[in-house]
Amino acid sequence: MGTTKPHERLSDLLASELAQVNRLIAERMASEHAPRIPEVSAHLIDAGGKRLRPMLTLAAARLFGYDGPYHIHLAATVEFIHTATLLHDDVVDQSGQRRGRPTANLLWDNKSSVLVGDYLFARSFQLMVETGSLRVLDILSNASATIAEGEVLQLTASQSLATGESTYLQIVRGKTAALFAAATQSGAVIANAPEADIAALYTYGDALGISFQIVDDVLDYWGSNATGKNIGDDFRERKLTLPVIKAVAKADAEQRAFWARVIEKGDQRPGDLEHALDLLDRHRALDDTRAEALLWADRAKDALQGLPDHELRRVLRDIADFVVERVS
Amino acid sequence: MGTTKPHERLSDLLASELAQVNRLIAERMASEHAPRIPEVSAHLIDAGGKRLRPMLTLAAARLFGYDGPYHIHLAATVEFIHTATLLHDDVVDQSGQRRGRPTANLLWDNKSSVLVGDYLFARSFQLMVETGSLRVLDILSNASATIAEGEVLQLTASQSLATGESTYLQIVRGKTAALFAAATQSGAVIANAPEADIAALYTYGDALGISFQIVDDVLDYWGSNATGKNIGDDFRERKLTLPVIKAVAKADAEQRAFWARVIEKGDQRPGDLEHALDLLDRHRALDDTRAEALLWADRAKDALQGLPDHELRRVLRDIADFVVERVS
Secondary structure, three states, rough: OOOOOOHHHHHHHHHHHHHHHHHHHHHHHHOOOOHHHHHHHHHHOOOOOOOHHHHHHHHHHHHOOOOOOOOHHHHHHHHHHHHHHHHHHHOOOOOEEEEOOHHHHHHHHHHHHHHHHHHHHHHHHHHHHHOOOHHHHHHHHHHHHHHHHHHHHHHHHHOOOOOOOHHHHHHHHHHHHHHHHHHHHHHHHOOOHHHHHHHHHHHHHHHHHHHHHHHHHHHHHHOHHHOOOOOHHHOOOOOOOOOHHHHHHHOOHHHHHHHHHHHHHOOOOOOOOHHHHHHHOOOEEEEHHHHHHHHHHHHHHHHHHOOOOOHHHHHHEEEEEEEHHHOO | OOOOOHHHHHHHHHHHHHHHHEEEEEEHHHOOOOHHHHHHEEEEEEEOOHHHHHHHHHHHHOOOOOOOOHOOOOOHHHHHHHHHHHHHHHOOOOEEOOOOEEEEEHHHOOHHHHHHHHHHHHHHHHHHHOOOHHHHHHHHHHHHHHHHHHHHHHHHOOOOOOHHHHHHHHHHHHHHHHHHHHHHHHHHHOOOOOHHHHHHHHHHHHHHHHHHHHHHHHHHHOOOOOHOOOHOOOOOOOOOHHHHHHHHHOOHHHHHHHHHHHHHHOOOOOHHHHHHHHHHHHHHHHHHHHHHHHHHHHHHHHHOOOOOOOOHHHHHHHHHHHHHOOOO
């Protein structure tokens, strides 16, 4: 038990519910008339993501003794929204690889990725409607708007050296943390948890999501291909993430000119990534970014303190440690 | 009055409500953090569509004496969903022009069109949640799924000569009629109309939408640039629409080979569009398609018969005539 990874423990504890979620997902991504839809969806959904977000929803509901059935619908909702955003992200980023496989936009085309994403998004709202909870609909429609807003903000702000840490945080809250927070919060809501606990689970999801994304951004300059990402993807896509923001803040004139050339102008030459890595190292930018990820993981854990004493609470705590373990 | 176009009469009758809808749209397409969003949205929303769909929602609600406030939210919802699908369609079709102006994907980029579409879609769900009506949410989330399904079906089926009239109808029901039907039905629902009348308004919207799309597909081979479309757009995009389906059904071997080359293989040469127009003419395909549009307009009008006697009912009747007037 001590050596089992926390997301595997979560998956064991929630095994029967996860099986129901997977059945519901398979059922709802079907389309009688357009077989392209389940083909494209299955390519991504079956590719073996960890189902972290839907597990968070299930765990939040189970923490308050809720035993169904609507946490299943909500977990499927969260996975559908996540999958829809991945499909659209891959079009936006013109990505070629995701979870170690060619992306849908490459295997089919951008059109299919856009439209199947729209379909999954609509399907997710149908699932929410079935829960009969307007509050859940409110939470998840707000999260959906915040996600899209974060993505658009990233589009316009991330190639400018003027973008600082607060804008970065806003982007991350949108593109990643909003869905984590909605996942945990809506699980608590469907379980009729006390308001203070609902708020605590929102705070947990928000901080966990921020930590998760910061770690991802560190690994982009530090990772192995265990993450399914190549080192320097963000660099090549000219995304100004926290490590670079920290290095830019400490840059001298010559270094600033380098960042302006490679990020703002997108004029990248052989050796530039190595030079960027060297600058990050020289300014301890990866270490400092890593420290922020740890800080957010601590905030996530702190948020759990007032919640009912339950094995799932301990696992949620370990999940926060696990997220940052990748950069420890 | 007799010479005023019916959509203008509708717009006069609903003037104060339309002003509220426009205010709500402007308010909700704003984004504090990502100014790109209102820029892109406004480009399309202010370009002067006729606001036909939101007016249908307002009219359906007013027909039963409803005076607010939630028909305003629903009308804005319907316009947001419509705008989101236009933004995504233009990416899918790689269009360069819409409503006589360059498309958003051309002025900004595909990324912005995808993400701003997602944002408007999420915003539309927030507006629905505010109505507090789960039934309305059910209707419009179903419509959203049907729209995406129709678009994906079009993607896979419309370049195959095996696609017949029933598949065409299914595509049209999805990509166009679903939102018309949801617009009128949800207006009646929010007004607490009797079930039979709600069903009648669904039937009206469905038939009107089908008629509208068939007319659009006729005008693509027949139109002037009053429609903002160039003759032959569907032909160049290799979309098998009803006129071509009818001509293919009557084609001899040589003509069939022609359609296979230009639509299925996409091998189009100078003079092909003229030859296609000649074949459509020879088989009376445009006349026959036009007759179907008239049939659906009649069905739309028939559906109105049991509804309360009201000036708006007469205008809705005239709207059905107006939709087909473009091909009369």
